[in-house]
Amino acid sequence: MGLTSNKVLALVILFAVLLFVGTVWFWPRLAGRNWRAVAGRIGLLAVTQVLVFASVGIGANQAFGFYASWADLFGQESGQGIVVDHDAGGTAGPLQVVDTRQVNVSGGARPQIGGQLQKVDIVGRRTHIASPAYVYLPPEYFQPQYRTRTFPAAVVLTGYPGTAEALIKGLHYPQTAHALAKDGRMQPMILVMMRPTVAPPRDTECVDVPGGPQTESFFARDLPDAVSHHYRVGKKPGSWGIVGDSTGGYCALKLAVHHPQTYVAGAGLSPYYKAATDPTTGDLFHGDEELRNSADLMWYLGHRPAPDTSLLVSSSRQGENNYGETLRFIDLVKAKKPTRISSIILDSGGHNFNTWRREIPATLQWLSGRLSDR
Numbered sequence: 596m597g598l599t600s601n602k603v604l605a606l607v608i609l610f611a612v613l614l615f616v617g618t619v620w621f622w623p624r625l626a627g628r629n630w631r632a633v634a635g636r637i638g639l640l641a642v643t644q645v646l647v648f649a650s651v652g653i654g655a656n657q658a659f660g661f662y663a664s665w666a667d668l669f670g671q672e673s674g675q676g677i678v679v680d681h682d683a684g685g686t687a688g689p690l691q692v693v694d695t696r697q698v699n700v701s702g703g704a705r706p707q708i709g710g711q712l713q714k715v716d717i718v719g720r721r722t723h724i725a726s727p728a729y730v731y732l733p734p735e736y737f738q739p740q741y742r743t744r745t746f747p748a749a750v751v752l753t754g755y756p757g758t759a760e761a762l763i764k765g766l767h768y769p770q771t772a773h774a775l776a777k778d779g780r781m782q783p784m785i786l787v788m789m790r791p792t793v794a795p796p797r798d799t800e801c802v803d804v805p806g807g808p809q810t811e812s813f814f815a816r817d818l819p820d821a822v823s824h825h826y827r828v829g830k831k832p833g834s835w836g837i838v839g840d841s842t843g844g845y846c847a848l849k850l851a852v853h854h855p856q857t858y859v860a861g862a863g864l865s866p867y868y869k870a871a872t873d874p875t876t877g878d879l880f881h882g883d884e885e886l887r888n889s890a891d892l893m894w895y896l897g898h899r900p901a902p903d904t905s906l907l908v909s910s911s912r913q914g915e916n917n918y919g920e921t922l923r924f925i926d927l928v929k930a931k932k933p934t935r936i937s938s939i940i941l942d943s944g945g946h947n948f949n950t951w952r953r954e955i956p957a958t959l960q961w962l963s964g965r966l967s968d969r
Contacts (some may be wrong), residue, residue, distance in 0.1 A: 607650045616645055692715050719817030722820055730787055753791065754969070759790055836851075839863060844908075845868065860962055865917060924936075
């Protein structure tokens with residue numbers, strides 16, 4: 596059973612409850628002062644605590660999508676997501692649908708009413724990065740009267756490490772997009788949901804790492820090309836936006852700033868503004884100061900021509916560590932025409948799913964208003 600399985604969580608909780616009851620039952624029998632009784636009490640308490648913490652940890656992982664598997668949890672994923680077996684004469688496309696699911700909305704069993712979720716594998720033709728993703732197709736995509744219509748698309752990124760499933764089960768992006776479009780508050784959009792960690796377990800911060808994964812190029816060129824090749828996405832500039840939270844929020848802003856010809860709008864929910872460097876990232880820049888500076892959005896906007904793109908940032912006056920930095924970023928961008936800046940500032944809210952769920956409806960409406968379906 597996988598780490599994210601409900602059965603695993605139920606079993607751990609069941610064992611914890613049974614052991615707690617057993618501890619209460621056996622405690623009087625272990626009241627002696629001999630070493631066996633002392634060892635028994637210590638053992639029961641230790642195992643009970645382990646199971647309680649395991650229950651809380653697995654439950655938190657289910658809610659926030661930190662790790663996708665046991666191997667991911669224990670740092671045993673070693674594959675770098677590089678594929679080399681699709682030669683030029685092959686028939687496999689850059690995007691393959693491997694599964695379809697209904698959207699958790701009323702009437703979701705019918706794509707014409709609920710839309711559809713498709714699990715896909717994407718291979719970058721230039722970068723050779725391979726990554727799974729989920730694609731949400733709105734109901735209109737399947738309705739006969741729209742059979743020749745193209746749709747705007749938005750890439751939706753998790754934080755690090757994150758799981759793509761969390762965008763569906765925890766942050767409810769497809770359900771929110773469905774409800775907003777049904778009420779006429781946003782246009783129908785295709786959502787491409789994935790984590791920015793395309794070279795697990797490494798956090799590449801959406802950087803083209805010298806001699807390593809070309810993550811920025813994957814998101815800037817390969818991903819839009821693969822999706823547009825397979826789905827009816829608008830072909831003209833202005834059809835693509837990008838949104839993410841935390842690390843995904845940083846990536847979304849950076850991709851919109853660095854590649855405005857691809858992403859005309861980028862939204863960062865609780866983002867930071869400079870690539871992190873820590874044991875999870877390794878050496879991202881290999882002494883390349885230009886690359887390091889470009890990964891610092893404050894530096895980039897202060898030293899490079901302002902891009903023609905729209906940005907949205909979010910924070911909270913209480914509960915978010917990025918509040919002051921976000922205000923400085925807003926002030927910087929306001930002076931950098933033609934770049935446009937918008938914000939969502941909550942009175943209070945932490946760096947968590949509950950906060951982001953409060954911001955996602957307004958963010959999707961903002962994106963919708965800036966994307967073209969042609």
